[in-house]
Amino acid sequence: MYDKNNVFAKILRGEIPCKEVYSDDNVLAFYDVAPRARVHVLVIPRGEYTDIFDFTQNAPAELQAAFWNGVRKTVEKLGLRDNFRTVANTGRGAGQSVMHFHIHIMSDERFTEDF
Numbered sequence: 001m002y003d004k005n006n007v008f009a010k011i012l013r014g015e016i017p018c019k020e021v022y023s024d025d026n027v028l029a030f031y032d033v034a035p036r037a038r039v040h041v042l043v044i045p046r047g048e049y050t051d052i053f054d055f056t057q058n059a060p061a062e063l064q065a066a067f068w069n070g071v072r073k074t075v076e077k078l079g080l081r082d083n084f085r086t087v088a089n090t091g092r093g094a095g096q097s098v099m100h101f102h103i104h105i106m107s108d109e110r111f112t113e114d115f
């Protein structure tokens with residue numbers, strides 16, 4: 001069940017400020033408030049989806065395509081084309097703390113650990 005008062009919904013409504021990286025009609029990308037990498041940006045769809053499966057099962061195909069296009073544009077805007085990771089924490093067990101679907105884009109000078 002999507003909670004309209006989650007923090008990313010408030011960011012989308014402009015009730016909480018964010019440091020924007022990329023924005024269009026379908027997507028918003030902004031810096032994570034608690035970065036865990038040299039570059040740490042979140043990309044969210046402009047729609048009410050709690051997690052990756054809610055998004056992939058219930059969002060219109062056009063929005064899904066636009067979302068991944070927005071991820072690519074964000075990465076290119078950040079200049080990270082050949083050095084970034086994406087993470088989608090899913091569920092409380094994996095540490096998902098905001099129940100609005102989001103992708104973490106993270107980059108360091110050089111990743112030293114594989115996972």
Ligand code: DGP
Pocket residue numbers: 007016018019030031032033034042088089095096097098099
């Ligand atoms: P996750 O743990 O996967 O749900 O990631 C949620 C991320 O959102 C976490 O890294 C911290 C970030 N975050 C939480 N509140 C805010 C906020 O108000 N502004 C910004 N920019 N990021 C936030």
